[in-house]
Amino acid sequence: MQNAFTNPLVALHEVTLSLLTQDSSDKLLNALLDRAVEFTGADSGTISILDDSRKFLEIKAFRGFEQDMPKTVKLKIGEGVTGRCIVTGKLRNVGDTSQDKYYIAVRQDIRSELAVPLKVGNKNFGVISVDSKRLDAFNGEHEEYLQTLADYAAQIFTTTTSVESLSHRTHLQDVLLQISGVLGKYADVKLFFEEVIRILADKLGVRRSAIYLYDSVTNELSVAASLNYSPDEIAKGRYSPGEGVTGKAFKQRKAIAVSDISQDSQFLNKTGHQREDEDIVSFFAAPFFEGGEPRGVFNMEFKFQSQSKFEDQSFLAQILSSLFGQALQIEKLVQQSSREVKEENIILRRQLKSTFEYENIVGAHPRMAELFARMKMAADSASAVLITGESGTGKELIASALHQNSMRSANPLVKINCAAIPADLLESELFGYARGAFTGAVDDYKGKVLSAHKGTLFLDEIGELDLKLQAKLLRVLQEKEFSPLGSNKVIKVDVRIIAATNANLEAAVKEKTFREDLFYRLNVVRLAIPPLRERTSDLPLLVQHLLDKICERNGKKVPVINEAAFQKLQSYTFPGNIRELENILERAVVLNAKNEIDVSDIQLGDGSIVPTAAAVGAGAPAGFDLRTYLKEEIAKSTPGEIFTSVIGNVEKEIIRIALNQNQFNKRKTAEVLGVNRVTLDKKIQQYDLFEI
Ligand SMILES: Nc1ncnc2c1ncn2[C@@H]1O[C@H](COP(=O)(O)OP(=O)(O)OP(=O)(O)O)[C@@H](O)[C@H]1O
Ligand SMILES: [Mg+2]
Incomplete structure (x- = not known):
């Protein structure tokens, strides 16, 4: 089971919360790096961001290095594992740094390094890398985790740096905090959208808002959640990529802000909404992404108040859209993990079934579990089995299950109750007879032992077998042969013997009514069934x-x-x-x-x-x-x-x-x-x- 620490979903949610409460992007990067190092078990790590010249990476956060490391180390793009990572935009996992032609030692004892790009859309702007003193320290799971963390954090990073430049930040941050608090709360992303819109209307006076999701089958964006849209407007509000402000934001993968919609020709008003008042209305459309792909557009409308407020609102639209991207990602993770849980259940059930496969044998008590485990071990071996237990504990049931789950299951399971047949008849019943062996033996009779050839012979109440027959049975067990009654013919036979008794055979051995050698032969695998009262x-x-x-x-x-x-x-x-x-x-x-x-x-x-x-x-x-x-x-x-x-x-x-x-x-x-x-x-x- 995944715990809160290894579950990327939970970790991401925590990161979001901590990130949104950070008042600077540096703190954010440090929080992120802590997660990365913690999860991968790395010895050290860095987060570096492209500098203004776009030729170097600036180390913004580091763990496990000397204090002055950011000053002494210059990471040039294209050089070293990190520098390669930002150029290619691809994850690099180097299991042995001495074998990597791009590796540049920042510290002498690093044996492996994993680097993942930070990117928004197709734009790489930084790298998270972790290092270890061990060879091959990072596996596929670490790669996946770091990648998810990086994608996610990149979005937040860009928006948080935007928040830093917002003028009425405090209020907006409060709203964002409230919104991030409900992120991940809903398994259905549409409910999240609706709640966000409600908060926006309440706290910021957003007039109208809609979240459009793109459907690749119809190649259209349509309304998934809305504020102040009539059903008719929702039905009409469909855009192809490129159509209107909404379609353009989607196609061009960038946010668009229109300060006065009445003056803008791009604004199509496809929903046909009538605005009665004289207010100037600003409109914002910001696309959101999941896994680097645009998935939809977030729109909102505000009454125009001032140019600076308009700019703030534009930032806000972008921040919110990145949260929607995260909500989609979370939804996907939730679905994935619930599918995994389901699959895990199926696998478990299958394992349980294949381990036991004894649908009709009930028992959860530890002694039954132990019995099942022994049965499983015994099922595939050819050795004899002795089942002991009081009357009615399920000896015959278990004998059948053993046969059914053995490699002999396609061949017969022959059962005989040694107590139910008088001793003189039992011999011929078991070993058969040749014609004329006794009066009435008009034809050959095969006997139970031979009938069970290649299969299993279940001898119930074995304690009742008389000494003469015990000797014959011992020969079957030891030499795998017997002779029918009244015949010298030696018949070779391949049977597995399962014997059962509710008598105390050890005592019978002591009293010499049961042969010791036969007892040991039968007792190879002992299945002792506990009585019900225990x-x-x-x-x-x-x-x-x-x-x-x-x-x-x-x-x-x-x-x-x-x-x-x-x-x-x-x-x-x-x-x-x-x-x-x-x-x-x-x-x-x-x-x-x-x-x-x-x-x-x-x-x-x-x-x-x-x-x-x-x-x-x-x-x-x-x-x-x-x-x-x-x-x-x-x-x-x-x-x-x-x-x-x-x-x-x-x-x-x-x-x-x-x-x-x-x-x-x-x-x-x-x-x-x-x-x-x-x-x-x-x-x-x-x-x-x-x-x-
Ligand atoms: N663990 C179990 N789960 C479900 N049913 C059981 C279980 N054990 C026994 N039974 C049922 O109880 C009944 C008795 O079982 P079974 O005939 O195998 O007992 P036994 O030990 O051979 O008894 P006896 O010594 O009297 O011959 C059967 O109907 C069997 O299906
Ligand atoms: Mg029985």
Whole structure:
């Protein structure tokens, strides 16, 4: 981010203010040089202005040189870096002064020098130069900054020297100060124009005034802001370059002052304005520039009072027009910097996306950020990954994201849950079999490992793998080969293995139920997902994300969640982590007709019950009648599906409650319910309680 110091816009605005309050042009030049030296980190610098003979440059301000330097050093135009700069009118950046044929040493230790001309229009009248004891001290950014500063300051310099010769200076300076105070205040330059005109009318009695902007497409000057112009006059007030006083000032790039418009043939009065009184009216037109190019003309009219006042007003017109040039420049800078900010944002967002690219994984907690960073590192490597985390923390989600963001993403991601398949079937499921390997093996079966060739194999609940299969898996990891069941054939395979577990594998290794060598092979990259209760700062983000997801799935409008409901979530520990949060929110959305989730809609898994769960008896609220409940349910169900749907609902809630009561430990839940683990997993899947 740019600060006030490096932002040229801010610096320029400050310079304008300080310049306009300087009572002499010397002070102005010193202020300018301070900025230049400060920004570029130079050791010394000078500002020199062409003298009357136009053969020499007079040193008007200097830094880092001896006091008598302006007397001892004579800068001749065409000589030295500065002298060349004024002749060519071009910036010179000399990275190594010993290699520059024009360089003349003013001081022995200068290694590099940057010189920028001060010019108004095409007229060069001075040079700002900065020097450094280091080689190649000045870069493109310094060049650009100095150039902008020089252009800008040149305009102010010429006008300030004009102010110095104004007779009723004090009053005019006050007005100028007020105007410079609003310079840069408006992003839209037209608003600035309008404000200036208002100040002029108030403080100086300007009768009419207009600011014309040039449009290169129509090749016309037209009114951008005006004082005492009727809409009709504004519409008529269009000039081609060269036409009338306004067009001439533009084309000839110089200010024109007409003391009595009634006596002047150049004055066209295209707007058709009728002047009723007998006063003599003076008219001033001054062009303004941006980047050396004329961009428009500033006009004003005063009642003629005296020749000296007329001359002052003429100066004033020029000063103001130079301020308009600056306003345009500021507007351009503002637009440029806001575009840069926008671009920066896009780049940042893109970086963020390319860094993570995990749109569906929410997490801003530092531990999640660290996890994302590790995922990014892991994505491109081929090494095995071990994902650990409690149930419902997103292990499978992260495994998928890893695959999707890896170089293998065009190839398959094959998933297998080692706990959901009985051990004897798991071997053939994983490694395949040859025809006749066992009764029923009527054909060859490829198996999951081979299906994942060139892709990724996701082994969920790896802790459940038995020792025999652990050995076979180790061979895949080490030798990149395996043999199908009932076959001696050795199959070479290229798979990346991502394993996940919510068990403590280190403990299993100690208990010798998990092979140590396999553990180390899998544990090359470890992604440990923190439980939700350890990153509750992510709760707002997650709730929003999950509500969006749930509502999209259910075709519902996304509800708001009120403070009390959110508080309730926040005070909960979520043993089932994000999946549990998702379930809680899903119930809140589905059971809800309102568009607001209230505290009563949040039913936590701490034994609190839902109507269907109450049906099973345990903890049924007073007044609850199972028969009435079932009657209602039956009435709601589609005929022919009553058994499946009503019993299904009951079964689903029983499992949900049991899971909650057993901290989502599936092994324990299966025991409590008296079903085997495989059945439980099937039911969980069937009721969409978990995605396994
Ligand atoms: N960081 C997250 N951002 C958004 N959604 C998430 C996040 N983590 C998990 N989820 C969602 O939570 C649910 C559970 O995630 P997932 O199935 O990956 O968990 P798991 O750790 O594999 O659970 P289990 O151990 O029970 O198998 C999914 O619906 C998933 O999309
Ligand atoms: Mg899982």
